[in-house]
Amino acid sequence: MPAIYLDYAATSPIPPAVRDAMLPWFGEGFGNPSSVHGSGRRARNAIEVSRETLAALLRVAPADLIFTSGGTESNFLAISGFEGNGQRVTSPVEHEAVLQPVHGRAGGRVRMVEPNDAGVVAVEDVRPCLTRGAFASFMLVNNELGVVNPVQEIAEACQAVGACLHTDAVQAPAWSDLNLSELGADLVTLSGHKVGGPKGVGLLYVKPGTPFSGVSPGGGQERNRRGGTENVPGIVGFAKAMEILYANPDRSAGLRILNDRLRRGLQETLSDLVEVNTPQSSSAPHIVHVSVPGIPPGSGAEMLILGLDLEGVEVSAGSACASGALNASHVLKALGKEHMASIRYSIGFGTTAHEIDQAVSATRRVIERVLKAL
Ligand SMILES: Cc1ncc(COP(=O)(O)O)c(C=O)c1O
Structure with a gap:
């Protein structure tokens, strides 16, 4: 797959x-x-x-x-x-x-x-x-x-x-x-x-x-x-x-539909496990960032991102260009969220609604597994 x-x-x-x-x-x-x-x-x-x-x-x-x-x-x-x-x-x-x-x-x-x-x-x-x-x-x-x-x-x-x-x-x-x-x-x-x-x-x-x-x-x-x-x-x-x-000036509309679907999925399936940090307004439609309060950054985040990878879902814990990106970034520190693991979902022209749904259900499974393992 x-x-x-x-x-x-x-x-x-x-x-x-x-x-x-x-x-x-x-x-x-x-x-x-x-x-x-x-x-x-x-x-x-x-x-x-x-x-x-x-x-x-x-x-x-x-x-x-x-x-x-x-x-x-x-x-x-x-x-x-x-x-x-x-x-x-x-x-x-x-x-x-x-x-x-x-x-x-x-x-x-x-x-x-x-x-x-x-x-x-x-x-x-x-x-x-x-x-x-x-x-x-x-x-x-x-x-x-x-x-x-x-x-x-x-x-x-x-x-x-x-x-x-x-x-x-x-x-x-x-x-x-x-x-x-x-x-x-x-x-x-x-x-x-x-x-x-x-x-x-x-x-x-x-x-x-x-x-x-x-x-x-x-x-x-x-x-x-x-x-x-x-x-x-x-x-x-x-x-x-x-x-x-x-050539596709309306691309934000398509991304916004997927973004809404992801937010809805997180809300309906994961509201007890994640906090959505990206506000719905004044944000770009291709990024949704969440914190996972029960899981620490560093090794906890690593289990999360690798667990999702094993489920076939590739996301990042923050900024992929930062080395040691599984530790809390300076951005999360500035927002006072450095004590929690985070997941950044970012979507693009190839993303489908089905993939969003799969990612949401995989996230629930992986967070539950990591919480048990900690
Ligand atoms: C906001 C921002 N600035 C700069 C960069 C670095 O760009 P490049 O990888 O082309 O050096 C990135 C890469 O993640 C970025 O997201």
């Missing part, structure tokens, strides 16, 4: 059309895009066509997109390439790929904005922390909880005082078309493998006029903002994956 894959927020399967678009660039299209001969020019053209595709989808100019090796690098590039007054403002529920570099260079000049109990940051709490030339970073969709921050409002607050806003929007396009012109953030991070593309590719959008200088040394690629030979097949696959997503 094939596994029921409910871990799209960790990484998404690659649709065949994306794989097919990439394949030639592993074969005859092997050229280095910086070479001036025909092989090089063909590879360069593939990158620039992909850049134009992505820019058109995201409603920005192609020159404002920098290709990187993924979300982690884009976040690092945004933070370390920003030239402001040295003050940084963020929240404790950001991805580690933001938190670590934010603390790295700014020393004590980091202001932390506490989110509410659901993990959402309020613009009223951000505003007093902003100064002219400050760098703020607030993610659009939280990768563990699925909650959505009011990034557009925060961008307006930043603009009003002359601060700049970076947003890690890696988890957003899977369910909603991003329009970066409307969003208003000055720097935006995206990653290929969260949207049906390959791993090892991402982008950073830099709004014109943002005080940003690329910091990645090397051969001057990406207009001197990010050195290193570009990942041609990855970039082509990333653009194709985004094209496929944007």
Whole structure:
């Protein structure tokens, strides 16, 4: 029986059309895009066509997109390439790929904005922390909880005082078309493998006029903002994956139906065993995060996730990119839920209603088994 894959927020399967678009660039299209001969020019053209595709989808100019090796690098590039007054403002529920570099260079000049109990940051709490030339970073969709921050409002607050806003929007396009012109953030991070593309590719959008200088040394690629030979097949696959997503602008409706079914199942079958942390409103439809009060994190969570795996259900205990992800994450600590194991269900284009029902009944069986074994 094939596994029921409910871990799209960790990484998404690659649709065949994306794989097919990439394949030639592993074969005859092997050229280095910086070479001036025909092989090089063909590879360069593939990158620039992909850049134009992505820019058109995201409603920005192609020159404002920098290709990187993924979300982690884009976040690092945004933070370390920003030239402001040295003050940084963020929240404790950001991805580690933001938190670590934010603390790295700014020393004590980091202001932390506490989110509410659901993990959402309020613009009223951000505003007093902003100064002219400050760098703020607030993610659009939280990768563990699925909650959505009011990034557009925060961008307006930043603009009003002359601060700049970076947003890690890696988890957003899977369910909603991003329009970066409307969003208003000055720097935006995206990653290929969260949207049906390959791993090892991402982008950073830099709004014109943002005080940003690329910091990645090397051969001057990406207009001197990010050195290193570009990942041609990855970039082509990333653009194709985004094209496929944007061709279905109503995808959130389908995901919402599955999300409702999962919540209903948890409510009807598991309300005595789990607490649902993801609120129904102000959250993205592809993530439902629950805590399991009777089971501790660490070894308890491991029994839970491996038990579900044995039942053919693949989920994660939190953020799969965190090493030791079975221990309580910094996000759960920020919400005071670090003493419980958790399960993050994340769904995508391949998920069916039947799989949701199977996952719910498997979760009940596994939790009961783990509780008995503890
Ligand atoms: C919100 C968020 N930011 C950044 C990343 C890292 O992206 P990548 O794996 O492309 O480096 C992830 C991956 O889980 C993520 O969910």
